Amino acid sequence: MSVEATPVAPAQDRPRRIKSATTGGDKVFRGILRAAGASALVIMLLIAVFLAVRSADGLKHAGWSFLTRREWVIANADFGIAAVLPSGIIIALVALLVAVPFSLATALFISEYAPESVRRFLITLIDLMAAIPSIVYGLWGLFFMQPRIIGITRWIANHLGFIPIFKVSIGDNPSAYTSSTLIAGVVVGLMIIPIITSLAREVYSQAPQGEREGAYALGSTRWGMIRSVVIPYGKGGVIGAVMLGFGRAMGETITVAMIISPIYTVAWHVLQSGGNSISALIAIKYADSSGLGLSALMAAGFVLFLITLIVNALAAVIIGRSRSGAQTG
């Protein structure tokens, strides 16, 4: 039995157009879904617009000097973020100094060393760490860590005080070392460990198996394999993760506000009592602000909004361009 094959002219072989009639219910359903999707955009847009509109009054009073003034005295229209913004960045940098080594080491341990049961436990624990309320971190930092860290900071100030950032210039009594940028930075650093760890772990665990085996086949030890395969593979993703952590650290409010005693000069001396950040300023000042004062806080909040947006966008671009990010994204 033979099937006669009739040659079909290519011109006739068009794909059939599939037409599916959308039911009325589906139209409504898709409309609702689109509206929900749009609502996220609308909320974000509203946040930007309302912060900008509400801060207009304050910005009008302060003018460009909003970016150069250090004080925060509303009555004289003498307010600006030239002190709180850099101080906040210093806190975030201290936080990164604490968080990055621990996060990357933990991420490597989870993805490369830990046996399956330990790995699951650690992943859950890191998730739990992210879910612990920030105020509990604040309690721990204020009541447990602060009294115990003063000994170290005092020792550093006394022996390494010739390095400018370690100098303490307000007398050598214990209260000169409490409520400092360093203490706030360390606690914030502990708080951003979970986000950096979980992102870095995801990136590291996706390093290609073939390259790993290649490294082992060349006689490499486990650490040699990690150094030559896993870490280069994860570089872009890890830089992005660290930047996301920086963004979180910049925005951390309650812990910083609980620990530091607010000052309105740039807190270069990290061991010395006093520090500030934009978000802590908002939390501390909002209660006795109204009218112009609130508007000034809104302006500070708007600046914070823009900075975190830029940092996060940069992080997203870096992750997207890296080898690991292109595959995970």
Next chain:
Amino acid sequence: MHWPPSLSAGPDPARRRDDVVTATVERPIEEAAPDVPEQKLRLNPITKDGVASIIGAALGALGLVWVLYERILPTSGAFGFWLCWYAVFLACYYAIGRMQWDARLVTDRLVAIALSTAALLVVAFVVHEISYTLYRGEKAIEHSNFFTQNMSLTGPLDPLTSGGALHAMVGSLEQLALATAFTVPLAVLTALFMSEIGGAWARVVRTVVDAMSAMPSVLAGLFILATVILSLGVGKSGFAASLAMTVMMLPIVTRAAEVVIRLVPGTLREASFALGASQWRTMWTVVLPTAKSGLTTAIVLGMARGIGETSPVLLTAGFTKEMNLNPFSGPQINMPLYIWNYVRFPQPNMVARAFGIGLTLVVVVLVLFITARILGGRPAGELTRRQRRRISRDARQSERVPA
């Protein structure tokens, strides 16, 4: 002419790299022993030498540091002691290891030890943070009035047998309930939009949701303050606080829900479409029930985040010492705000009360977290025992009917 040239051109360049070990596995050459079963070769075995080296290095470092730190150098303090001990321990371990093994192998083991220490410290920190809060909070909650009274008649100097935090717990509960009611439909629908409709707009929405989840929490409070409180004239209330909480919970739940919905196998959807179901029927009867366990996890984790948020509610909830059952009018305090307000009192009893609520908060978060883990233990589409029983019962019945 030799081919391949690298074979004769001296040592392979890769071999000169310091992260490559040359023949460190020493195995006695065994004669054919047919009665010995084949054994799995462990790549990183725990050996007596290895363990003894670690213990030796630890003890040696302890002794050396004790003599130097406590007796000779003008230093003191537990933290510094253990820091120095760890540095000396690593140095000792390197020295001991170098006496027995290849340099690369020693580096490998040293790194393994350092990384495990980091992970161990993170675990220790979490355990300590939780247990410290429990330990400090115990003093306040052992008096039952902590759970039955509010602070309206209690001053800073009153003993712990007076006053409590019932009003803060009620406030947290109501605000969380409202925030969850706002978040869940919006988050699940947005997640469905991103996974089921897709396209360029879905990518935009995903980017924006990511930006929202990275936004500082205090800005959510500032936003609600600017819109609901200043522009619409709604006073500081539990309702305003729940809106601020919603802004924080929405991106978390949305992203988690999207991941879960994407895990629903495409074949299930196609089967439903092939049976003639419309898209929303497919969502309602196939996709959502399949992803139910994961969606619940996403929501419960979002709730755990929401209940601990402090800065958004700080700007929107207001402060009161009294019980306010109505979230829609008047200030309504909640648990994080209670801590924030009372922890700054110099009186130890006030701090004890703050820790009491800290304990409650930690316990609530732990319970929510464990619930989420238990519910989310199954991947999408895997049935519970009850569901499986029901299906097999239905199958038996349908077999019986034609007979």
